Amino acid sequence: MTTETRIPQGERTRAMRLRLLEATVECLVELGWAGTTTTVVSRRAGVSRGAQLHHFPSKQALVVAAVEHLTDLRRDELRRHAEDLTDDGRIRGVLDILAAQFVSPVFFAALELWVAARTDAGLRESVGPLERRIGRETHAYAVELLGIDESKGDNRHLVQATLDLVRGLGLAASLSDDTKRRATVLDSWATVLEHELEMS
């Protein structure tokens, strides 16, 4: 059969890798780290194990690539949410955006990798630096969204605390849905920030 549709190999490679990475993230979200086996991933991606091993020679390679893919997803998600930001109740709005970042499936996938990395040296080498980078980027973006001067007063540490807070909220949300409680906590914290942040 002469192939009617000729797709460049570069394109196919990219699509195949993307399918595998997305399947990996989905597995992490739905099945957790322990449930994310190479077999399950390949089946879900609709890719033969041979093809999978061709693109990612080891599970380690697959997961590391997935981590990098996750950084992109998280960055996109943050930017996307930021577009809905209005000017009134700005602080509360920013808190909502940040919190949304940490109760999303993407965060849950990252959480699985994060926790697994604690006891897996190879994984930690990949997750650690990337997570630090995401932390820095999120911090900078939060400062930008809040429209504050980071060098003033305790602003810097307050933003850090805010990020640690939403991380804790995300962890809580992973086990049981506590949307309501989260909202009240964020309300209180918004009030606090309005008092304590030194606006320029």
Added chain:
Amino acid sequence: MTTETRIPQGERTRAMRLRLLEATVECLVELGWAGTTTTVVSRRAGVSRGAQLHHFPSKQALVVAAVEHLTDLRRDELRRHAEDLTDDGRIRGVLDILAAQFVSPVFFAALELWVAARTDAGLRESVGPLERRIGRETHAYAVELLGIDESKGDNRHLVQATLDLVRGLGLAASLSDDTKRRATVLDSWATVLEHELEMS
């Protein structure tokens, strides 16, 4: 051989179960959820697999018991740290105690179970309620240590936020040692609480 040392069976049972539970927690801390296999646990506890299966017929049973054991450990740890609390810089001291709770090996073990429970229905049924109870107890204890009236102003939500914060700090600490950063964040948080809490 006439057994010179006669140990009541109840005692032996308790000791054996305790050995298994402590080995389970140790494995969770050192090897993570995926690495905590029944074989590894029994070997580390110095218990034959037969004995292990006698006391805990399934891995599920073992882990559920470990979860309950962990609640005791966490409670003890909290109480023990609370004894070192002095009167000057009380808020900052309380924060240190709470933070210590969430960067301890015991918390890391609980974290493994917490995350695993997200995608494991059976485990979630055990971890969920217990974690909620610990949350409530810790909350109540924090209120007591701070010596505040929970019904006043936003006190209640500020305490909740504080607990979410230290949980986030604990998660951050699990991947890389950030003792210094944590201290500065807690300093800022203490200042905030001093401003915002309504002391009685």
Added chain:
DNA sequence: TCAGAAACAGTCAAGCCTGTTTGTTTTGGC
């Protein structure tokens, strides 16, 4: 003291995961 129950020990089979190996198809430069 003795019998039955509980506690303990060790082995085994079934199933799964990972990564290797071997074989087939498609692509792109010559």
Added chain:
DNA sequence: GCCAAAACAAACAGGCTTGACTGTTTCTGA
């Protein structure tokens, strides 16, 4: 068109985990 290289497919071996099964020792109550 043709051939090397990349992409893809599938079977396989080795190792590990879980829980069941069988046998042995120790305790308790009669």
